[in-house]
Amino acid sequence: MVDPVLLLAFIPAGLALNLTPGADMMFCLGQGLRAGPRAALAASAGISLGSFVHTGLAGLGLGALVAAVPLAFEVIRWIGVAYLLWLAVQTLRHSTNPGAAPAVPRRAFRAGLMVNLTNPKVILFVLAFVPQFVSPEAGPVLPQFLIFGALLALGGFVINGAVGVFASGAGKRLARGSRLLDYISASVFAALAARLAILERT
Template identity: 40%
Template sequence: MPFDLWLTFVAASTALLLIPGPTILLVLSYALTQGRQVALATAAGVAFGDFIAMSASLLGLGAIVLASATAFTVLKWVGAVYLLWLGFKMLRSAGSSDLGDLTKGANLPARGVFGHAAAVTALNPKSIGFFIAFVPQFITPTAPMLPQFALLITTFVGLAALNALAYALLADKMRARIDRPGVMRNLTRLGGVTLMGMGVLTATLKKAT
């Protein structure tokens, strides 16, 4: 891959990642409510979810999903139900979310948060469709595909991890200044509502034509 084309990919990916979206809202929510350790796990989960979605897209799963109404519907509803369930759990836990509770222990271990973040990112049908539309612009058809795929995946996942980590650490610094239990409860409610909203949007997503 030409170096200038790779630099263009880096610039385009960075611009896209910097725009706060549902994934970043999830990172902020966990960072604000559960602290630095869980925030790092969330960022790692986001990176892993992007790795799964991008790898699957480039290996052909994206094309299958876009071509098959059944495959798209299954993926869409799995993702929607998962997001709704996770959002509901966050809303239920909002009543006990205060700074004192958070200093005693997180609601979920880092491993569980990692899995949630990875699943939320990887199960979003929009991710696969996005990679199918975005990545081919930076592929050189006359060059071997596998090395290009490896480079693009590594680059995007690395940028996604750094971006999520930056947001998470910023949110963690903000968390240290919050001393009102009501603020923590509202933030948890906001995270839950956001996740449930993502689930509804995913359920109503129509197959691209």
């Protein structure tokens, strides 16, 4: 069981981190601009699931193993770079082929999940942040990791989703489906890929 004092300390700290702009928030913003509020919320849900998975793996000790093995870290990082670049290319292809199938919530959810799972920075973040609130004296550590992971996931879903929904409103004002929105979204994905490509392990 989670120590109530640690839980009360974790909630505001977790919300502060959720509110900090990062790759997840920018990804939801891009989805909202291009595909509307449903896609933005679906992407946020996928990101939250990925965050919860990362926390569970950390509780099992697998996150520490990945962080300690440089090759594993690099493989995950470059898969993430390649996936983000693929999303950027697909978005540009849509701009030159307006008849292509639009993004649907299911695809946005899958994309959000992949973007989060292939971001090794999340692994390092979870390993640095969550253990500070885990108390072995309070019982098994895995359930504690999962509770904290669920809280982070919930906060992230609400905040990132809200950013995406707000962006979708701006997208409507820019005229939904215009090439400009596709170019903006592709630029967001490409910028996230570049950010991940130059990521330092420490």
